[in-house]
Amino acid sequence: MKIKHLILALLLSTIAFAETIDRVVAVVDKQIILKSELDAQLQLYAIQNKIDLSRPGFRDTLQSQMLDRMIEDKVLLVEAERDTSINITNKDIETALTTQIENIKAQFASEDAFLAQLRAEGLTLKELRAQYRDEVRNQLLKEKFIQQKLEKVHISSGEVKEFYETNRDSLPEKPAGVRLAHILISTTPGQATQDSLRQFAQLIRSKALSGDDFSTLAKSYSQDPSSVDGGDLGWFSRGAMVPEFDTAAFALQPGQISDVVRTQYGFHIIKCTGKKEDKIRVSHILIRLTPSDEDLQAKKALADSIYNLLQNGVNFADLAHQFSDDENSRDSGGELGWYSADNLMPGFKEALADLDTNQVTQPVSSDFGLHVIKLEERRVGSPIDPKEDYDTLAEMARRQKTQKQLEEYITKVSAGMYIDKRL
Structure with missing residues (x-):
């Protein structure tokens, strides 16, 4: 098993073991720490820090130190739970949960590889979210508590x-680094492609309204990981989803199907499957905003044209102002600032390897689109x-x-x- 897969397995086991009867190794107020939780954290720490736990006497020492850290963590959680001024919303939890899972997912070659590893652990994505939710909530609670208690720490x-x-x-x-600017050509679908995708979503909605099983349609057509569960997203509170989705979902009654809803992720068809108090349960079908081959070719041609203009002496900042789709850097002429050489996005480091100062790369592909990158300055470690x-x-x-x-x-x-x- 690869290291990243083992780390995921240990993260899951830390949560899963806590739900079973196990030997208690510490009690903090009314909170308990289980031996299996301690073992999982110990193994995770050893893997991440490349520590050999088989060395005589070393495991016992590290285990005792690890338990002390876990006890301190529980002390903070107990104090945070007692502080009634701290409010963690469902939206806070869902946002952080999504970020954490996306970070884990990024360690895999593809989303399919990530889901395959989950299946190997006997879990679906929905079950992972449900099991991991309390961990994320507790972490947010402790972080907010610490910020509140220590917000006045000043340094002279x-x-x-x-x-x-x-x-x-x-x-x-100071690590070796590079100061960069870029022009981003976003590979979003063109209007014709967007219209076609919306029509496809409307066709699927028509099938659902005509009596086709929604779960089966989700498994066949949805491009969201929830498709394996028939599109089921489980129970959630208002504010947990992006606004467009949230508004459409909470307007539905059980059994109703929404119009096609556009969000940043694509086109959704939403079916309400349950309501209770301030929560709702829905299933959905997502058609992602995926560019067509023609869209990609047009974007590539534009990026190539920009590169050629730069090679002929046209000002980089002027072209960034005119063409870049990066709203955060466009107004500053594409300026990105300093980056550690080890923290560059995949493809950037290789493209910049042989560049001299003020030279530009040919278009580099990323999840955001196509980048023409200018090397403004390079520094060695010092x-x-x-x-x-x-x-x-x-x-x-x-x-x-x-x-x-x-x-x-x-x-x-x-x-x-x-x-x-x-x-």
Whole structure:
């Protein structure tokens, strides 16, 4: 099994084991920590940090340290639960949950590979979301609690200087990096393709209205991962979905089917399958906004033309203003700022490898579209400079001070809390 697959399995086991009867290794107030949870976290930590747990005596030491960290985590959760001023909405949870799952999914070669691994673990995507939801909610609660408790952590220039002098020999180097600008040609479908996709969605809706089984239609036509569950999205509250979808879904009564709804993801047909109090359950069919071959060819031709204009001396910033689909950088002439060489998007690093300053790449493909990239500056790795990198040092010092205050707070509240370590 590949490392990323094993990590996913361990993440799932941490959640799944918590639902079974298991040996309790610690109690914090009314919260418990199970041996299986500890084992899963220990294995995950060992894999991520390339640690050999078979070394004599090493596992016991690390296991004890890991349990202490998990107890501290529970202490924070207990305190956060007691704080009635903290409000985590369903929308907050759903947004964070989607982000977390997308991050896991990105570690796989394709969505099909991700779903295949889920099936190997005996789970559907809907079940993963349901099992992972409490974990995400608890994490958001703790983060908000910490932000609220430690929001007044300030760093003086003297503290920054002291931090630098104390840690200068162990500070990481500034990584090699590049300063970039780009012109993005988004590979969104043209109007003719969008019209065709909408008509296709309307045809599927007509089938559903004529009595065809909605679940079967979803399995046959939907391009959303929920298709394997017949399009079922489960129960959710108002505000959990994007606004267009949310409005259309909550306007339905059980058994009703919506008109075709356009969102950033594509065209949806939504069927309400249940309502209770402030929640709703729906199934949907998604037809994604996928560009046609003709659309892609037209976009590629435009990107190639821009590259040729740049080769003939036309100003990069002017072309970015005129053609770039990146709203965040267009008005600044395509400026993207500095990037670590190790954190570039796939394809960027290779395209930039042999470029000199002020040269541009041929069009590079990504999930966002086609990029013509300008290398504005390149820097090699170098030691952190206390003047040039003052803001970076200040943030490092602030994080250290925040961590110290957090540890002091945990020690203080732990003294008045029931904690039973049973390992």
